[in-house]
Amino acid sequence: MKSRLLNVLAAAIALAIPVLAHHSFTMFDTTKQITITGTVTEFQWTNPHSYIEIDVPDESGAVKHWSIEMGSPSILQQSGWKFSSLKKGDKTTLVINPLKTGLAGGFLNTATLPNGRMLGNGPGRGPQK
């Protein structure tokens, strides 16, 4: 059984693998997930990636700004996103993989929109539409 599985894996590896669209995700710590809740300052529906700019208050009330990378519009629409899904002033909760550098940035896993709907970040990343 094990050897059969290995053969299947070997065959899969031998197939032509599509090139990455833009960059790999090694800059993000995919072993960590953190949750941030705050107010959207800008939703950038752009290529090669979309971004959520968000102000996140801590327990003392001090605000920290985060930049959250997402897939491209083409990828995001497969998870139900639209250019108008978020707008300035919206309250949202994001689950992200943080940047390994410790800077206030990350890669989106899921977003909970003001209407309570949870969206992922493209095929294989969170809920699909």
Next chain:
Amino acid sequence: MKTILCAVLAVVFSSVTLLPAQSTKTPDFTGVWGTFTAGRGGGGDPKLNPPPAGQLVLKPEYAKPYEARRAVEAEASKRGEQLATSGAQCIPYGVPTMMSVAVYPVEMIQTAKQLTIISEAFSEVRRVYLDRPQAAIDDVAPGYYGRSVGRWDGDTLVVDTIGIKPSVSGYRGMPHSEQMRITERFKLLTPDVMHDQITIDDPVVLEKPMVYTLAYKRLPNYEMVEFVCDNNREYVDEHGVVRMKVKDK
């Protein structure tokens, strides 16, 4: 009455005799095509999956630096870093890489004289002329898309491409010279599944031609999404590592 019957039979017979001609009609690839085995349009009959890719065999003088570069990239990846690539800098992929970028589809528009292929990723466009001969390699200005001409081999469109400049990355980042020649065989396995068998030949760099096949599934009604790379927040730092800009306040 007998005359009418003969006329009807003649019409039916002529229709039947026309059938073989219709069945040899060249296929129309017009439409939007997504990756067959993953992403949009995934799944399907495994018999329609592409055959395994061939082996990339570079001449020794090119194999050493290529393998060394791959090793450096792998080490960087282990450290959690990605070294600069053309894609991370929003530089187009060119031919043949643009034919398979992540899960982005390609759109094909076919007329009697030309096949136009548009990749959604980076909005890349290539044109395959179907009504003229190929030029000599030395007469084509090296670029991202080169010069492509096509001819029909039965139900298969055979596309010949020359004029890809060496800085345009080839299969898995393989090096190539200005003498590279790419032969693609486009074929419909079913009305909705297409294969593009790609053969890269380069007498300067390769010991033997590199062959691999891409499989596509038709995406009916899909509307191509605009992709203009005007908000690239990835940059390359002084160590050649890809980083993301954040908006500190």
